[in-house]
Amino acid sequence: MIDLAIQVGQTAKPEAALFWILAPLSVAAALGMLLVKKAVHSAILMAFMMISLAIFYIAQDAPFLGIVQVVVYTGAVMMLFLFILMLVGVDSSDSLTETIKGLRPIAITAAVGFGGLMISLLGRATLGRTSVGLESANAAGNVQGIATLLFSTYVWPFEVVSALLITAALGSMVLAHHHRIQTRPTQRELSIQRFRSGSLANAAGLPAPGVFARHNAVDVPALLPDGTAAAASVNASLKARGDVLNSKVFELGTVDTSVEEEK
Amino acid sequence: MDAANYLYLSALLFTIGAVGVVVRRNAIVVFMCIELMLNAANLSFVTFSRINGDLNGQVIAFFTMVVAACEVVVGLAIIVTIYRSRRSASIDDASLLKR
Numbered sequence: 001m002i003d004l005a006i007q008v009g010q011t012a013k014p015e016a017a018l019f020w021i022l023a024p025l026s027v028a029a030a031l032g033m034l035l036v037k038k039a040v041h042s043a044i045l046m047a048f049m050m051i052s053l054a055i056f057y058i059a060q061d062a063p064f065l066g067i068v069q070v071v072v073y074t075g076a077v078m079m080l081f082l083f084i085l086m087l088v089g090v091d092s093s094d095s096l097t098e099t100i101k102g103l104r105p106i107a108i109t110a111a112v113g114f115g116g117l118m119i120s121l122l123g124r125a126t127l128g129r130t131s132v133g134l135e136s137a138n139a140a141g142n143v144q145g146i147a148t149l150l151f152s153t154y155v156w157p158f159e160v161v162s163a164l165l166i167t168a169a170l171g172s173m174v175l176a177h178h179h180r181i182q183t184r185p186t187q188r189e190l191s192i193q194r195f196r197s198g199s200l201a202n203a204a205g206l207p208a209p210g211v212f213a214r215h216n217a218v219d220v221p222a223l224l225p226d227g228t229a230a231a232a233s234v235n236a237s238l239k240a241r242g243d244v245l246n247s248k249v250f251e252l253g254t255v256d257t258s259v260e261e262e263k
Numbered sequence: 264m265d266a267a268n269y270l271y272l273s274a275l276l277f278t279i280g281a282v283g284v285v286v287r288r289n290a291i292v293v294f295m296c297i298e299l300m301l302n303a304a305n306l307s308f309v310t311f312s313r314i315n316g317d318l319n320g321q322v323i324a325f326f327t328m329v330v331a332a333c334e335v336v337v338g339l340a341i342i343v344t345i346y347r348s349r350r351s352a353s354i355d356d357a358s359l360l361k362r
Contacts, residue, residue, distance in 0.1 A: 023272050030279040030299060039291050046295045049276075053302055056269065060313045062321050065305075065328075072328055077298065077335050084339045085291055088352045094289055099355050107285040115278035122270045131266040132316030145318045146325065154322055161329050168333035175340035178347065 015059050026052040037094055039085055047078045061134040064143045207233040214250035219243050269310040276303035290342045290352045294335070301331045 029045040029052070036042055050073040057066035098104050137145055150158055185193070195203055207230045210216030212223040221244065222233035234244050276299060283296030305324040312320025346352050 019268060019272075023268070027272070027275055027279070030276050033292070033295065033299065034279065034283045034286060039289050042292050042295055046299065049299065050302065053306055056272075056306060057309050060266070060269065060309050062309050062312070062324075065309060065321055065324055068325065068328060069305075072332055073298075073302070077332060080335060080339055081291060081295060084342060087343060088291065088346050099288065104286055107282050110285075111278050111282040114281065115274060118274035118278070119271055122267060122274060131314040134313055134316055134318070137316055137318050142318075142321075146321055149318055149322045150325070153319075154326075157326060161326060164333050165329065168336050172336045172340035175337070175344050 018055070018059055022052045022055060035096075037096055039094055040082070043078060043081050043085060046081075047074050050074045050078070061138055062142065064146055202232065209233045209235075213247040215245075215247070217245075220245050220247055220250065223247055266310055266314050269306060273303045273306040273310065276300075276306070288353050288355055290345070290354050291339075293354060294338055294342070297338075298331060298335065301327060 026049050029049045032045045033042045033049070036045065050069060054066045054069035054074070057063075057069055134142075139145075140148075207222045209218050209222055210220045211230075211233065212225075213220050218235065219238055220234075221229035221231060224230050229247050231239075238244055280296045280299035280303060283299065284293050287293050287296065305327050308320040308324040308327070310320075312318060312324075342352060345357055349356060
């Protein structure tokens with residue numbers, strides 16, 4: 001009996017260490033998700049949380065789920081989140097100000113109540129029970145065990161889930177699709193419009209940046225024959241950001257033509 | 264180590280996720296908090312699977328992951344659609360039904 005206890009204690013020790021290191025970190029990451037201002041930081045903390053959950057799965061004899069967690073969640077789902085974050089950008093909704101009065105204290109009170117209820121419930125329900133462990137269930141391998149269940153007992157839900165996946169893919173395509181209000185102008189129409197719109201200065205297209213200037217980066221305007229800068233040669237958004245350089249900066253002064261005498 | 268510790272952790276994470284859904288205004292962060300709640304439920308499934316020595320819990324967790332992936336795809340498409348018409352990802356702004 002004592003031998004068994006020692007054995008159990010020894011085998012459980014690394015897992016306990018793992019748990020007590022990783023569990024507080026994952027709870028801290030989850031709390032940080034609520035408290036940080038920027039959505040991108042929330043996403044990073046979420047990725048950390050998901051990886052630590054994957055480690056917990058692997059520690060609990062569920063290696064297949066642990067790897068699926070890394071591949072599906074931190075790989076696919078978090079990338080999707082980051083894509084959408086880049087698409088939507090940062091706006092006022094990132095601020096942490098309270099818009100509905102008294103929402104935050106109510107939410108925290110409710111959370112403390114709910115969490116306390118759950119934890120006290122768990123404390124009572126699992127009191128005195130020891131876990132069976134998955135050694136016998138995983139005897140033929142974890143993946144094989146899950147596959148056996150998936151393709152026998154759960155084969156119908158599995159097929160339904162495939163229908164769900166296809167529906168979700170189609171649904172997201174329908175939602176993301178949008179109709180043009182006007183038809184797209186053809187190249188011919190654009191060309192005609194260019195020649196008919198008043199001046200012929202831009203008929204051959206806008207001037208490229210850096211032409212005749214001594215520097216050819218996109219933030220340096222081209223120079224007109226009289227030496228003035230051509231404003232149309234620089235991207236409008238660069239101008240709006242104030243990132244346009246003056247072409248004069250790159251002008252050479254008097255060219256140094258002196259040659260040192262060789263000795 | 265008692266496997267019940269994982270259940271306590273799961274309850275904590277679920278509660279934190281629920282608070283996030285209520286408190287945060289950015290639709291994407293709210294969505295991430297929903298994912299957090301789903302993940303917490305998955306951790307419970309895996310832990311119960313271990314406590315009972317039965318792989319059924321892991322299969323259910325697998326199904327939860329698939330459904331969560333579907334939900335993320337559709338939900339983010341909805342967020343993008345709302346953002347396109349309203350130029351905002353705040354959940355407080357989308358209150359047209361109220362008026």
